[in-house]
Amino acid sequence: xxxxxxxxxxxxxxxxxxxxxxxxxxxxxxxxxxxxxxxxxxxxxxxxxxxxxxxxxxxxxxxxxxxxxxxxxxxxxxxxxxxxxxxxxxxxxxxxxxxxxxxxxxxxxxxxxxxxxxxxxxxxxxxxxxxxxxxxxxxxxxxxxxxxxxxxxxxxxxxxxxxxxxxxxxxxxxxxxxxxxxxxxxxxxxxxxxxxxxxxxxxxxxxxxxxxxxxxxxxxxxxxxxxxxxxxxxxxxxxxxxxxxxxxxxxxxxxxxxxxxxxxxxxxxxxxxxxxxxxxxxxxxxxxxxxxxxxxxxxxxxxxxxxxxxxxxxxxxx
Amino acid sequence: xxxxxxxxxxxxxxxxxxxxxxxxxxxxxxxxxxxxxxxxxxxxxxxxxxxxxxxxxxxxxxxxxxxxxxxxxxxxxxxxxxxxxxxxxxxxxxxxxxxxxxxxxxxxxxxxxxxxxxxxxxxxxxxxxxxxxxxxxxxxxxxxxxxxxxxxxxxxxxxxxxxxxxxxxxxxxxxxxxxxxxxxxxxxxxxxxxxxxxxxxxxxxxxxxxxxxxxxxxxxxxxxxxxxxxxxxxxxxxxxxxxxxxxxxxxxxxxxxxxxxxxxxxxxxxxxxxxxxxxxxxxxxxxxxxxxxxxxxxxxxxx
Numbered sequence: 216x217x218x219x220x221x222x223x224x225x226x227x228x229x230x231x232x233x234x235x236x237x238x239x240x241x242x243x244x245x246x247x248x249x250x251x252x253x254x255x256x257x258x259x260x261x262x263x264x265x266x267x268x269x270x271x272x273x274x275x276x277x278x279x280x281x282x283x284x285x286x287x288x289x290x291x292x293x294x295x296x297x298x299x300x301x302x303x304x305x306x307x308x309x310x311x312x313x314x315x316x317x318x319x320x321x322x323x324x325x326x327x328x329x330x331x332x333x334x335x336x337x338x339x340x341x342x343x344x345x346x347x348x349x350x351x352x353x354x355x356x357x358x359x360x361x362x363x364x365x366x367x368x369x370x371x372x373x374x375x376x377x378x379x380x381x382x383x384x385x386x387x388x389x390x391x392x393x394x395x396x397x398x399x400x401x402x403x404x405x406x407x408x409x410x411x412x413x414x415x416x417x418x419x420x421x422x423x424x425x426x427x428x429x430x431x432x433x434x435x436x437x438x439x440x441x442x443x444x445x446x447x448x449x450x451x452x453x454x455x456x457x458x459x460x461x462x463x464x465x466x467x468x469x470x471x472x473x474x475x476x477x478x479x480x481x482x483x484x485x486x487x488x489x490x491x492x493x494x495x496x497x498x499x500x501x502x503x504x505x506x507x508x509x510x511x512x513x514x515x516x517x518x519x520x521x522x523x524x525x526x527x528x529x530x531x532x533x
Numbered sequence: 534x535x536x537x538x539x540x541x542x543x544x545x546x547x548x549x550x551x552x553x554x555x556x557x558x559x560x561x562x563x564x565x566x567x568x569x570x571x572x573x574x575x576x577x578x579x580x581x582x583x584x585x586x587x588x589x590x591x592x593x594x595x596x597x598x599x600x601x602x603x604x605x606x607x608x609x610x611x612x613x614x615x616x617x618x619x620x621x622x623x624x625x626x627x628x629x630x631x632x633x634x635x636x637x638x639x640x641x642x643x644x645x646x647x648x649x650x651x652x653x654x655x656x657x658x659x660x661x662x663x664x665x666x667x668x669x670x671x672x673x674x675x676x677x678x679x680x681x682x683x684x685x686x687x688x689x690x691x692x693x694x695x696x697x698x699x700x701x702x703x704x705x706x707x708x709x710x711x712x713x714x715x716x717x718x719x720x721x722x723x724x725x726x727x728x729x730x731x732x733x734x735x736x737x738x739x740x741x742x743x744x745x746x747x748x749x750x751x752x753x754x755x756x757x758x759x760x761x762x763x764x765x766x767x768x769x770x771x772x773x774x775x776x777x778x779x780x781x782x783x784x785x786x787x788x789x790x791x792x793x794x795x796x797x798x799x800x801x802x803x804x805x806x807x808x809x810x811x812x813x814x815x816x817x818x819x820x821x822x823x824x825x826x827x828x829x830x831x832x833x834x835x836x
Contacts, residue, residue: 218637218638218639218640219638221637221642222634222635222637222638225630225633225634225637226623226626226634229626229630230625230626231625232625279623279624279625283621284621284622284623284634286586286617286621287615287621287635287638287678288635288638289584289585289586290584290585290586290610290613290614290615290617290688291610291611291613291614291638291639291682292585292607292608292609292610292611292613293638294607531587532586533618
């Protein structure tokens with residue numbers, strides 16, 4: 216297996232795609248770092264760009280092997296599982312290298328991406344990000360195992376990244392829908408006022424509450440499934456990490472400024488979906504998220520590896 | 534005789550179609566074993582099974598005496614090189630890099646690709662990537678890949694396909710040299726029967742998934758009938774003369790005929806002149822592998 220890993224790494228090292236990707240990733244890592252240093256929070260777009268670049272690099276390299284050249288190795292006695300896992304581990308090595316370049320660049324540019332966080336939280340966030348990278352990499356390797364053509368596996372991987380971002384927004388919107396819509400009817404002007412339960416006092420008449428089932432609310436098993444998909448989406452994790460990290464990244468002045476927007480008692484303050492945390496302390500909810508994020512990333516990783524290995528075991532080489 | 538590959542009732546089905554039907558083969562060590570057959574005869578499937586690219590539905594085979602059911606066969610596979618169907622290359626890599634990748638996978642980090650590239654005539658390809666190679670160059674690189682790690686058996690599926698006449702000669706000479714100097718056993722399928730007959734020491738003739746016959750070059754040569762092609766002014770008169778002489782023959786057209794036995798020219802000329810027929814030319818022709826193949830399988834060659 217070590218021989219196959221060396222062979223795969225040789226391919227990465229001698230591929231012009233690696234150097235093009237490295238250049239692009241370094242640029243995006245610098246942007247990512249500067250974005251944080253300028254205290255603008257985490258950039259979801261930089262993360263998206265990095266994963267698009269990685270999806271192309273990994274798919275091109277791995278599918279090149281899975282779509283035919285693996286034949287040369289099978290003939291010489293290498294097992295299919297050995298080939299699959301050597302490709303997977305080599306991809307992990309490349310992704311890890313880029314991950315640590317990101318961290319190193321953050322340190323060099325003194326962004327405080329990790330250093331400003333309390334010890335355990337810093338580790339949890341770094342581990343979370345690392346696992347997201349590995350789970351996405353496993354998905355790209357899975358697509359390479361599934362598709363019979365190099366171009367197809369690249370397209371599938373890139374589409375997956377974009378679909379994940381879009382799906383994150385869609386599922387969030389679906390889950391945000393309240394089960395009941397509450398209307399308030401004024402006896403004076405007969406006006407309906409409803410803004411997701413927030414009442415604006417526009418007249419001086421008496422208001423009567425009318426509670427109606429929200430037709431767009433998804434409940435039962437469908438909700439449970441959507442919720443699991445939402446949580447398994449790597450871009451959900453990124454947005455959550457963004458919320459957790461923001462108070463540590465922003466300056467004291469900025470925190471104070473933002474905190475004054477919402478104060479306890481404000482309607483938006485109690486809504487966890489809307490609320491942005493501007494307090495530098497870890498809540499129970501965040502602790503649960505950090506644990507869940509690792510668990511979901513691990514689940515995506517294990518599922519994609521298992522599916523990829525099963526597909527590759529049965530793959531027909533033309 | 535020592536056999537490096539043997540198979541017994543090896544079978545492979547695609548739905549109801551029997552791609553390989555209880556094939557028994559014996560590949561002698563150090564031979565150039567030519568597999569001949571029409572399209573769909575099962576040549577490539579047989580090679581794919583032997584190279585572990587496909588699982589057989591039935592039967593078994595041995596590589597260097599180790600059974601396909603034995604896990605130790607993985608070790609024996611390290612002694613194999615192959616180019617099946619088409620050369621599998623990394624298109625964005627140079628010829629040298631392609632060979633190095635295969636060498637790394639075989640655990641040969643100090644492998645020097647120069648010698649192999651020279652052997653297949655690709656030593657001057659420099660930084661040109663394999664994706665920009667001509668079909669013939671890709672074919673040569675595929676053969677070079679099969680030779681990485683100095684294998685004892687090399688499987689080549691249609692190795693001269695797409696090569697120009699000079700390339701065909703070069704590959705033929707390369708195979709013969711490696712076979713003689715390094716005692717590498719070659720298992721080759723080709724539809725260039727004439728070309729194959731120049732290098733093969735043993736033949737396996739396949740038809741509809743079955744091995745119709747295994748024969749070595751010497752046996753094949755001795756089984757060929759002598760044939761004399763004649764041009765005469767009147768084949769009807771020739772026919773009467775040949776019947777009188779008791780010779781086996783075949784009338785091709787009004788002026789051409791073939792006789793499948795040695796005969797006395799003076800006697801034939803004398804018989805023909807009596808009927809007013811003139812013998813214009815006589816040419817001795819050896820029966821070819823193609824004729825032999827057609828007799829065994831029937832129909833046209835479309836291997």
